[in-house]
Amino acid sequence: FRSLEPGQQAPACSPTDRNFAAGRAAIANRDKSLREAYAAFDEKKYEEALVLFQKSYVKMGYNDAALMLGKMYLAGLGTAQNTPEAIKWLTKVTEIRFNPSYSVQRFDEKDPAYMSVPSDAAMLLGRIYMTGWGTAKDPVKARKWHMTADKFGFIPGTYLVGRIKALAGDSDGA
Secondary structure, eight states: OOOOOTTOOOOOOOHHHHHHHHHHHHHHHHOOHHHHHHHHHHTTOHHHHHHHHHHHHHHHOOHHHHHHHHHHHHHTSSSOOOHHHHHHHHHHHHTSOOOTTTOSOOOOTTSTTOOOHHHHHHHHHHHHHHHTSSSOOOHHHHHHHHHHHHHTTOTHHHHHHHHHHHHHTOOSOO
16 A cells, blocks of 8 residues: 555546446346345245355355355354354455445444444454354454454444453453
């Protein structure tokens, strides 16, 4: 990432860049894979939903699809319960391009429990490692994932880290 000097303009997109973006937008406007995956999930057709969420992620890279895949593998919906596979999908969600200027989730007083997709994935990863849900307990990883949720703007992530440290009697301030 390179900063612009005062008075310097950002480079313009090339015609190829604009064509690529327009083509991707046209595909996204016609794509129904995520909607179909949620419909199958709501109808409790979990095996079908699993396939459709995978298709949706491969086709369009929807983070919602990766989050649902992680949750489905973790719960064993439409497939055998598979925590390592769940961790793989949830981690993909947390690796999205993140810009603190516009990616941080904002508090919504009408829905205070709302979590963005990346926050949801990070909190779930924290819970997996804190409880040892299908894997070894790892408080260091749990802390890392709760702090990641905070980075995404989900303040209860940091609160949990503080509570965990208080319960453990840890006062190093880290």
